[in-house]
Amino acid sequence: MVKQPGELIEIDVCGQICPSSLLTALREVNNHKELLRSGQLQLYILTDNHDSTNRICDAIGNMGYHVEVKDKNSYYEIVIAKIAAQKRDSRS
Amino acid sequence: MENQTIILVISAFLGFASGIIMHRSDFCIAGMFRDLFLFRSSPLLRSLVLLIAFSMLLFEIARLVGILNYSLPSSLYGLPSLTNLLGGILFGIGMVLAGGCVVGTLYKLGAGNLPAACAFLGLLVGSALYAEFHPHWKQLTLATRLGDAATLPQLLQLPPTLLICVLLLGTGGLLYRWQVKGLLLRPNRVKGYLQPRTAALLLAVIGLVSFSLLGMPLGITTSYTKIGAFFEQRLIPEHVASLDYFQGHGFEFFLPISNQTLHAGAGPFWDGLALIQFPLTLGIVVGSALSAISMGKFSCRFDIPRCQLFSALFGGIIMGLGARMTPACNVWHLLGGLPILSLQSLLFTLGLLPGAWIGSLVLTCYVLKQ
Numbered sequence: 001m002v003k004q005p006g007e008l009i010e011i012d013v014c015g016q017i018c019p020s021s022l023l024t025a026l027r028e029v030n031n032h033k034e035l036l037r038s039g040q041l042q043l044y045i046l047t048d049n050h051d052s053t054n055r056i057c058d059a060i061g062n063m064g065y066h067v068e069v070k071d072k073n074s075y076y077e078i079v080i081a082k083i084a085a086q087k088r089d090s091r092s
Numbered sequence: 093m094e095n096q097t098i099i100l101v102i103s104a105f106l107g108f109a110s111g112i113i114m115h116r117s118d119f120c121i122a123g124m125f126r127d128l129f130l131f132r133s134s135p136l137l138r139s140l141v142l143l144i145a146f147s148m149l150l151f152e153i154a155r156l157v158g159i160l161n162y163s164l165p166s167s168l169y170g171l172p173s174l175t176n177l178l179g180g181i182l183f184g185i186g187m188v189l190a191g192g193c194v195v196g197t198l199y200k201l202g203a204g205n206l207p208a209a210c211a212f213l214g215l216l217v218g219s220a221l222y223a224e225f226h227p228h229w230k231q232l233t234l235a236t237r238l239g240d241a242a243t244l245p246q247l248l249q250l251p252p253t254l255l256i257c258v259l260l261l262g263t264g265g266l267l268y269r270w271q272v273k274g275l276l277l278r279p280n281r282v283k284g285y286l287q288p289r290t291a292a293l294l295l296a297v298i299g300l301v302s303f304s305l306l307g308m309p310l311g312i313t314t315s316y317t318k319i320g321a322f323f324e325q326r327l328i329p330e331h332v333a334s335l336d337y338f339q340g341h342g343f344e345f346f347l348p349i350s351n352q353t354l355h356a357g358a359g360p361f362w363d364g365l366a367l368i369q370f371p372l373t374l375g376i377v378v379g380s381a382l383s384a385i386s387m388g389k390f391s392c393r394f395d396i397p398r399c400q401l402f403s404a405l406f407g408g409i410i411m412g413l414g415a416r417m418t419p420a421c422n423v424w425h426l427l428g429g430l431p432i433l434s435l436q437s438l439l440f441t442l443g444l445l446p447g448a449w450i451g452s453l454v455l456t457c458y459v460l461k462q
Contacts, residue, residue, distance in 0.1 A: 015393030017191035017207045017400040018123055019130065023460050048203075048391055050282045051118035051136070057281060059131075069281045074391045076282065 010044040014075050021045060021052040022059060029060055029080060036065065039082035048075045094350040096367060102305055102349070103368050106298050107375020110310070113298075114199040115380040116284060116387075117291035121422055122187035122196050125448035130456065135278060138270050139288035140426070145263040146296040147431035151303065152256045159304045162432070165242035167343045168308055169434035174236035175229065176439035179418025180425075183440070184447015186414055187422065188455055189407025190214065191400075194313055194421040195376060197408070202380025204392040207404035214408020219313060220320030221409070222416035223358070226337035229417055244433040255433065284387045299427050306368050307347045309428025312376075313415040314343070314358055315369035320412075321360040332360060358416075403459040407451070414447075 011028055013021040025045050035041035045056060053076050057067045060080055070077040113119065120136070127134040154160035165171050187193040190211035192200050197215065200208035222229070241247035245255045270276045276289045303309045325332045332338050338359035346353050347364060354364035384390040415421040418440050420429075429437025 014391065015204075015206055015396055017396075017404055017459070018120065019126070020400070020460055022131075023456070048389055048393075049118065050285060050389070051120065051123070053281050054135075054279050057279065058135075071283060073388045075389075 007041050008044060009041065010046065012046040014046055014048040018049065018052070019055070021047040021049060022055045025056045025060060025078070025080070029063065029065065036080065037082060043080040045078040045080065046072075046075050047078065050076065052076075053078060094352065099306065099347070099349060099367055100371050102301075104371035104375040106302055106310070107372035108379035109375075110195070110295065110298055110372075111199050111202055111376035111379025111381075112383045113286060113291045113294050114195065114376070115203060115383040116286035117288045119199075119288060119291050119295070120192060120196045121426065122191065122193040122448075125184065125444055126188045126452050126455075128445075129449045129452040135275070136288050138267075138276055139292040141263065142267055142276065142289055143292035143296050144426060144430050145260060145267060146293055147299050147427060148256055148263075148433075149260055150296055150300045151431045152253060154300060154304055156253065160300075161346070161348070162303075164246075164432070164434060167345055169242060169429050169432070169436050171240065171242055172238045172435035172439055173233045174238065174439075175233040176418050176436045177443040179414045179416075180440035180443020181414075181447040181450070182443075183411055183414030183418060183422065184444040184449075185451040185454070186218070186407045186409070186411025186447075188448050188451025189403045189459070190411055191404055191407070193423070194316070194411065194415065195310075195423050198312070198373060198376040199380035202377040203384035204381075204390050206392065206394060206396050207400055210401045210404035211408035211411070214405040214410075215313075215316045215412040215415075216320040216323070216408075218409035218412020218414075219317040219358075219416055220324055220412075222317070222413055223321070223335045223337035226335070226416075238435070238439075242435060244435060244438065247435060252433070259433075295427065299431075303428065305349050307345050307349075308368065309424060310372070311420060311424035311428065312369050312373045313412075313421040313424070314356075314365050315373050316412060317358040317416065318360060318366055318370075321358065325360040399459050403455065418443075 011024055013024050028043055029036060032041055053069045056078050057069060061067045064083065066081045066083045068079045121140060124134050124137040124140050128137060151160060162168065190197060191207050192211060194215065197208045197211045201212055245252040278288060299309050321332060321338050341355040341357040343356045343365060344353060356363040356365035381390060425437035425440040430441060
């Protein structure tokens with residue numbers, strides 16, 4: 001489920017029971033806060049639940065991170081990164 | 093029964109519209125209560141307050157102008173008993189573990205969600221299981237009855253309109269403050285997203301149409317029991333024949349559109365309840381599926397952790413049991429009973445709170461443990 005290509009961690013919680021996506025996002029942000037804050041790491045949360053995009057963006061945004069939602073057709077990709085960090089170009 | 097086709101079409105349309113609305117706004121009532129305890133913040137719960145208050149306003153106006161005719165106690169909302177509270181607690185636990193309430197399960201199922209399919213299966217099992225101990229539960233209900241008043245105005249011996257005006261003034265003030273502060277509005281980060289406050293207003297209108305044309309507010313759990321009973325009938329017909337709950341036709345309601353009083357039950361037979369609730373249930377799933385497809389978000393994922401699937405199934409069973417024991421589901425009580433101040437519905441809602449709290453604890457300790 002979790003891939004680690006260098007400075008990116010992608011977590012796929014599509015189809016999972018609510019509120020798995022928010023709890024997973026909070027856990028991963030806490031686990032990697034040093035790397036995230038220093039801009040060495042970006043988290044990608046993949047979810048198909050559209051209310052999760054709001055909940056994750058609100059909660060993680062309030063913790064002082066840059067949060068962005070990208071619509072990837074069958075799912076949403078929520079990018080969590082250091083504020084003002086240069087946005088990584090889309091992989092699609 | 094007259095006008096069967098019209099009833100079927102109206103009911104299917106109401107379900108279809110509800111499915112689209114709930115999917116687009118992610119109107120998850122289970123989540124609203126769960127987040128209150130899990131995250132100490134539940135932005136969507138404000139939309140539920142709006143839905144209940146607006147329904148209260150619409151139902152009362154409709155009653156005063158004669159569009160809506162009901163008198164309680166009746167089969168719709170009877171006399172309060174402690175079992176309403178107990179059923180509410182069980183329902184609250186179940187809906188949190190299942191990841192959605194009885195309609196939340198349907199609109200998530202429509203979008204291709206596997207845990208919702210497990211919860212749906214659980215709901216059928218739980219609803220049918222209740223038939224095994226219905227006579228004992230009925231005795232407990234009678235033994236723990238809490239007086240002869242069915243509604244809050246009856247209990248307080250006040251005119252319903254007066255009490256409703258007072259309540260609406262208080263709730264209206266609260267909603268106005270939320271609106272001014274922008275707390276009723278959710279961020280619009282996703283294309284095709286319907287604001288929950290708009291969904292709340294639309295669902296209240298759907299509730300009014302259902303109540304005034306079909307004689308009952310939105311409700312679907314008897315159809316779960318019936319589906320369960322139909323399966324049981326195929327497997328063990330003698331046993332089904334021996335169960336009082338499946339043989340009774342004690343649910344009596346007036347169907348305005350065909351101007352007749354009908355008797356219905358939870359057993360494996362086609363009756364007025366099936367005619368209204370089956371198309372409604374199917375309509376929600378189809379509406380949600382079409383909404384998900386049009387958004388490009390219909391997807392079936394099978395790589396779901398097993399404990400989540402088990403939780404959904406188990407939660408569905410408990411929710412199904414709770415819905416029969418209360419009796420009726422959260423949609424029936426929150427969107428139909430609370431607006432007309434049914435004491436049964438007030439007790440059910442009171443039970444939902446500790447239930448959702450217990451469910452949240454179990455969910456985070458065992459199912460989604462960090």
